[in-house]
Amino acid sequence: xxxxLYIRFVFFALAIIIFFYxxxxxxxxxxxxxxxxxxxxxLLPMSRFFENLGVARILSVSFSILLVIVVLSLLSFGIxxxxxxxxxxxxQIDEKLFEVVNRVQSFFQERLNMEPQSxxxxxxxxxGSIVQQGSDFFTGTLSATASVFTFAVILLxxxxxxxxxxxxxxxxxxxxxxxxxxxxxxNLLLETKRAVTGYISGLLLMMLxxxxxxxxxxxxxxxxxxxxWGALSGLLAAIPYIGVTIGGILPMLYTLVAxxxxxxxxxxxxxxxxxxxxxGNFITPNIMSSRVSLNPFAVIIAIFIGExxxxxxxxxxxxxxLAILKNVLDEFETTKPFGFLxxxxxxxxxxxxxxLERFKNKIGLGKGE
Numbered sequence: 001x002x003x004x005l006y007i008r009f010v011f012f013a014l015a016i017i018i019f020f021y022x023x024x025x026x027x028x029x030x031x032x033x034x035x036x037x038x039x040x041x042x043l044l045p046m047s048r049f050f051e052n053l054g055v056a057r058i059l060s061v062s063f064s065i066l067l068v069i070v071v072l073s074l075l076s077f078g079i080x081x082x083x084x085x086x087x088x089x090x091x092q093i094d095e096k097l098f099e100v101v102n103r104v105q106s107f108f109q110e111r112l113n114m115e116p117q118s119x120x121x122x123x124x125x126x127x128g129s130i131v132q133q134g135s136d137f138f139t140g141t142l143s144a145t146a147s148v149f150t151f152a153v154i155l156l157x158x159x160x161x162x163x164x165x166x167x168x169x170x171x172x173x174x175x176x177x178x179x180x181x182x183x184x185x186x187n188l189l190l191e192t193k194r195a196v197t198g199y200i201s202g203l204l205l206m207m208l209x210x211x212x213x214x215x216x217x218x219x220x221x222x223x224x225x226x227x228x229w230g231a232l233s234g235l236l237a238a239i240p241y242i243g244v245t246i247g248g249i250l251p252m253l254y255t256l257v258a259x260x261x262x263x264x265x266x267x268x269x270x271x272x273x274x275x276x277x278x279x280g281n282f283i284t285p286n287i288m289s290s291r292v293s294l295n296p297f298a299v300i301i302a303i304f305i306g307e308x309x310x311x312x313x314x315x316x317x318x319x320x321x322l323a324i325l326k327n328v329l330d331e332f333e334t335t336k337p338f339g340f341l342x343x344x345x346x347x348x349x350x351x352x353x354x355x356l357e358r359f360k361n362k363i364g365l366g367k368g369e
Contacts, residue, residue, distance in 0.1 A: 023309050031310055032151050034317050036158030040166075041196045043068065047163050061163040065156065082228035184331050191327040199320045203238060209283055210237040210244060210275060217271035223255055223264060233272070237279070238316055240299055244279055248272030293344045294323060 023030060043064045050060035162169070173185055215230020223229070233247030248268060255264035302322045306314030322342065329339030 020305075020309060027310055028147075028150070029154065031313050031317070032154040033158050034321065035313070036155050036162060038196055038200060038317070038320055039068075039155075040159050040162035041193055042200050043159070043163060044166070044193070045197075057164060061160055064163070065159055079228070079231055082225060082231070086225055086228060188327060188331050191331075192324050195323045195327055196320055199323055206279070206283055207234040207237045210234050210279055213275045213278065214244075214247070214272060217275065218251060218268065221264065221267045221271065223251060223268065224258065225254075229254075233275075240303065240319065244272065244276045248276075294319070294326065294342055295344050298322060298342045 043061075046064045046067070047057070047060045050063060051057055055063075170189065173189070174182055177185055211230045211232075211234020213230075214233040215226050218226035218229055229247075229251040232250065233244060236243040236247035239246070248271075252265045252268045252272075255268050256262075259265070299319060299322070302318040303315050306316075306318030308314070310317065326339050326342045329335040329342070
């Protein structure tokens with residue numbers, strides 16, 4: 001019996017609602033699992049390399065994970081040292097901040113005849129509010145230490161078992177689907193590995209490029225802590241389209257307060273604007289276009305949905321999983337139109353042109369006819 005279209009639509013809508021509800025409710029376990037799956041795919045070549053050398057799989061997987069932990073720990077230590085050096089200058093920054101406040105106060109007093117006391121109180125209240133919000137933020141961060149530890153434990157265990165039992169999980173997928181679909185499943189697994197590995201490696205290369213260019217530009221300008229601002233901008237570049245802009249706000253504000261000339265913040269704006277131009281027109285298209293073929297609108301929607309579901313983690317995780325979803329949709333005839341909808345319009349235009357050429361040849365209209 002054929003199910004009416006409206007009933008299928010209702011069931012599909014309910015399935016979508018239940019799916020996202022489960023993502024929100026079970027984020028404490030699903031988020032580390034989702035991240036662990038991506039990390040496991042990224043570490044798979046390294047683990048296989050050690051296994052090909054004759055090392056047991058359990059040691060190969062453990063050594064691969066340990067190597068990543070060491071690298072991340074060194075990066076965290078380096079960034080922490082830079083932040084601690086910046087923290088030592090907070091007192092001097094406060095003094096210069098009040099100098100800027102006094103200049104602004106004098107400007108309003110001379111041009112707008114505002115009472116200096118009321119303006120000063122207002123600014124001090126605003127600064128006090130910002131400090132209080134910052135204090136509440138760090139207090140909440142410290143209180144969440146247990147949750148971070150739990151997340152890390154689940155993440156590490158999941159990465160280990162995904163790598164160690166990868167053959168077992170592959171066999172599980174084959175058992176779910178009939179034998180007639182095993183060819184599609186094999187191709188889908190290969191495409192998923194290619195998409196995830198390409199996306200993450202491309203993202204890391206893009207972050208390194210953006211961070212290096214920003215840090216080098218700030219160093220040439222003579223901005224203090226150029227390495228810190230460059231590393232921060234590189235990390236924020238993981239957020240598509242807006243990450244580079246956000247990464248430029250802090251060094252711009254710092255130079256506005258701590259440096260003696262307005263040329264420095266203008267220079268920061270110029271450096272980050274130039275790097276953002278390079279990132280949008282040359283870096284990302286050349287690094288990422290061959291790895292993940294998603295149209296910008298789909299990526300933006302994924303960013304908004306990911307932020308609503310999992311916050312910052314969702315912004316980063318939902319994009320590679322959207323690429324995986326596109327591969328799944330492209331693999332089956334009934335869902336290919338939806339995969340086409342998520343794809344890159346430029347590639348779609350090339351595909352349409354090739355179809356048009358084939359149609360012309362079929363009806364006897366070649367080039368120049």
